[in-house]
Amino acid sequence: MNSENDASTRNNVECLDINQNRFRVLNLIEIETPHGIADLWHVEDYKEGACEGAIFRGISERHGGDIVTQVIVVDGTSDPDEPDIQNIDEESLKGTDAMLEAATRAMYGAVDATIDWMSSSLSQPEQFPSAKFVTTVFRITSESPHTLVTCVRAMIDGRKAVLLGYVHADDEQSVGKMLACLVGAVVSAQISTRQ
Numbered sequence: 001m002n003s004e005n006d007a008s009t010r011n012n013v014e015c016l017d018i019n020q021n022r023f024r025v026l027n028l029i030e031i032e033t034p035h036g037i038a039d040l041w042h043v044e045d046y047k048e049g050a051c052e053g054a055i056f057r058g059i060s061e062r063h064g065g066d067i068v069t070q071v072i073v074v075d076g077t078s079d080p081d082e083p084d085i086q087n088i089d090e091e092s093l094k095g096t097d098a099m100l101e102a103a104t105r106a107m108y109g110a111v112d113a114t115i116d117w118m119s120s121s122l123s124q125p126e127q128f129p130s131a132k133f134v135t136t137v138f139r140i141t142s143e144s145p146h147t148l149v150t151c152v153r154a155m156i157d158g159r160k161a162v163l164l165g166y167v168h169a170d171d172e173q174s175v176g177k178m179l180a181c182l183v184g185a186v187v188s189a190q191i192s193t194r195q
Contacts, residue, residue: 114142
């Protein structure tokens, strides 16, 4: 597995280990792109509205060199619509989930995508009590094959980190690898900033 490294397209990303495809985004979070999903990863800076960070596109030779997966890591601190995960509890999660669903449907509706929403969940692992994050999963059913989007939100060092992973919904191994990649990066970052 390799990564393309064109420094002219990357101000927000630092390569930490090219052999392991491990990167640091905005000096906020370290992420290792999921192994076994793509043959080649291309990384570049990413900006959408008030959020900025990096996008990693996974290319598969088995699929004719097509992009088969994506990971987006952004700092959403400047986005007034991005929820403050630190203050969310199980009771307020329903309202946050409804707001996230409405915003997602509006964004994807603009391109005529059909969304199958699954509710958000709040996690605070017992073994890492300082780690707290919200995971949201939805399927884009108007694409073939369907795309499963996993979004993990967390406060890291006082900043709103948002990680999105896109994989083919029918590839259960890739779905699991993506979730492990995103959650692992968030928990690791939260633990390291609290030590």
